[in-house]
Amino acid sequence: MKVLSTAQAVVSMLELNGIDTLFCLPGVQNDPFFDALYDRTNAIRPIHARHEQACAYMALGYAMATGKPSAYVVVPGPGFLNTTAALSTAYAVNAPVLALTGQIQQSMIGRHVGLLHELPDQLSIMRGLTKWADRITSPGEAPGLVNEAFRRLLSGRRRPVALECAMDTWARRMPVALPASPAKADPCLVDEEAVERAARLVGGAKKPLIVVGGGAQEAGPYVLQIAELLEAPVATGRMGQGVIDGRHRLSVTALAGYRFWSEADVVLAVGTRLQPQQMTWGLREDLKIIRIDIDGEELDRQRKPEIGIIGDAAVTLKALAERLGKHNARRNGRADEVAAVKSDAVKKVREVLAPQVAYLDAIRAALPEDGILVDELTQMGYAARLAYPTYKPRTFLSPGYQGTLGWGYATSLGARVARPDTPVVSISGDGGFLFTAMEMSTAAQNNIGVVAIVFSDGAYGNVKRIQQQAFNNRTIASDLHNPDFVKLGESFGIAAERVKSAAELGAAISRGLAKGGPMLIDCPVGSLPDPWALIAQPRRA
Structure with a gap:
């Protein structure tokens, strides 16, 4: 065990969990934190912005471009509130961003005495905009809470998390046990029985359609393998852009996807809310939907799918691709049909x-x-x-x-x-x-x-x-x-x-x-x- 301040313990845990850049804007409530960061700038590069919103947006851009956790640190109250548009965007696009903020003195939290940057309940605001948030109250609990934050960033649906720490707690010192290993994602097993049922259903479809969202960004090779087996168009939307190469003959934008949706008998939806399709385009009673999503709450949010599979997109699709061959039917003329619809959609966009x-x-x-x-x-x-x-x-x-x-x-x-x-x-x-x-x-x-x-x-x-x-x-x-x-x-x-x-x-x-x-x-x-x-x-x- 080492005698460390809370700030030193948090900086050590950020480094252990792979944070190499910290987007920040300093202030009095976080002074001890930045003093601790000063000694570790060889490992963690601070980039300070001119407004707190940019700190959070830059962390968001870092996470979206890599798929890896990123972090920002700002002062409490108005400093934190200035980041909430970016934090809500991170929640919307499923980005693993850690919001780290200061707080007023620990003994004054919730007493409403009117201290600098005091909010009625900052932690509740954090919890309303993230998948998890907590407060660090001592040096000894800092390593565990930071690792818990990263475990949640890495597990299940990628969404932001938050930690706050009081200004006097940052400097408090005590013997601290630092873990030797960073946080790990919770295991996510493949639902073999559901995958087998999905292979049978989509394999027998006459006009299958694949719809991908941001949750499929790491699953592109398996999406493509399945699409080519099925001769199925892959509709991408905004968050699914790049899952497969946009030049591929089966890659289509939402305009062509709209046409295919109306004709599909089976839809394989991967890592997508299916929001416009289900709420705007319409749901026929005979349309069978297979949904693969890391978030079980997403599967039947609007309508219960024919088959719902909770799981990592890449791992689940790999298993589906391995089973699909023995169930897959021939679809004569499907390739020509997809090409014609895609060509018409591209032509219309380029004209209008x-x-x-x-x-x-x-x-x-x-x-x-x-x-x-x-x-x-x-x-x-x-x-x-x-x-x-x-x-x-x-x-x-x-x-x-x-x-x-x-x-x-x-x-x-x-x-x-x-x-x-x-x-x-x-x-x-x-x-x-x-x-x-x-x-x-x-x-x-x-x-x-x-x-x-x-x-x-x-x-x-x-x-x-x-x-x-x-x-x-x-x-x-x-x-x-x-x-x-x-x-x-x-x-x-x-x-x-x-x-x-x-x-x-x-x-x-x-x-x-x-x-x-x-x-x-x-x-x-x-x-x-x-x-x-x-x-x-x-x-x-």
């Missing part, structure tokens, strides 16, 4: 959204196959769901159902820190970009080489279009007054350019990636075609 597609084509051509695109709530981001082909897992990062405007730029910085040898491009509108534009300072200070593209139209474009179309052109609170984005970028000491076409955009991205440092590209655009008729498909009878 031609301006957005041209820009997205330029981005795709400039990025290497493993390059990461960070989506935003912008006209280009909406179109990217249907028009941007993703080739590798974890290379299309989206805020999922949370739809977090302004998340993109800071999140892309975390992705680049996590994968420093992988090019990263962020796409934002002029509205969303200014949520975290000050983090160009963080990018410059740490030489984080993200190429950030701002598609500037002088408005919250989606809001303004809805006001024009649905409310008789009564536009309100949707026009924007922007800075000169090139001058703004240059004022932070990063490269900045303005482009006027898709061709110029592609060339600028290539220059930025070649230089390797942070870059801002301003791309003024006018009113763009409405993508929603292609994204929000109507319910089928």
Whole structure:
């Protein structure tokens, strides 16, 4: 046993559990923690942001780009509250993020005396936004609680967790027993009987469809093996982008998936909520659904599936692929049918959204196959769901159902820190970009080489279009007054350019990636075609 402060014990456990970067913004409640971190900066790199929201977004980007746990640390009260949009997004996209926060003095918690950064019940807020949260109250319990946090990050459905520690507890010292091994994920066994039933059902299907979500990101080879055995299209959606190569003949976006859903007799859904399919597209009584999900609560949240399998996607699909051959029927003409539907969907997107597609084509051509695109709530981001082909897992990062405007730029910085040898491009509108534009300072200070593209139209474009179309052109609170984005970028000491076409955009991205440092590209655009008729498909009878 060693005599350690709580802060030293926590830092040691972060290091033991593989945290090599800590996104942070210091403050008085965490002073002893940062003093302990000072001695371990050879192992854990602190990257401090200009706003707490960016700390959490960068941790989110790190986790999404790698699938591994990440961590951020901020002060309590307003500091923690500033991170909650990112924390709720981590919950939505199933990202393993550890939120580590300070607290007021331990004896004052819950007494409502009005101390600096005091909240009525910070721990309850944490528990409402995470899968688990707790408070460290002594040095001796710190190792166990940190390991418990990582066990939960690694086990079951990947979602954020949180720990808080009082400002006086950080510095408290006592003999501490540090474990020799990091936390391990709980075992997840294969349900052999359910897999066998699934093999029989999907193997006998005439028009099978596979739908994948974020929970299938590590299962791509088995998804592809099963898809090719079945000649089944694989519908990806936002979170499933990259599970299989978007160029593969069986990979289809949601637009083609909508057509296949209406005709399928058996659907194999892997690591996906199936939210639009079940709630919007419609559920026929004769449609049989097989669901594979690590979270048992997800299986029958909307309708009980024909077969529900709780398990890790990769392990379960491997077992399914091994059993499928002896049950698999022939499907003559299925390959031609899939090709025709996919071709029609691609053609329609390229016709309706031609301006957005041209820009997205330029981005795709400039990025290497493993390059990461960070989506935003912008006209280009909406179109990217249907028009941007993703080739590798974890290379299309989206805020999922949370739809977090302004998340993109800071999140892309975390992705680049996590994968420093992988090019990263962020796409934002002029509205969303200014949520975290000050983090160009963080990018410059740490030489984080993200190429950030701002598609500037002088408005919250989606809001303004809805006001024009649905409310008789009564536009309100949707026009924007922007800075000169090139001058703004240059004022932070990063490269900045303005482009006027898709061709110029592609060339600028290539220059930025070649230089390797942070870059801002301003791309003024006018009113763009409405993508929603292609994204929000109507319910089928």
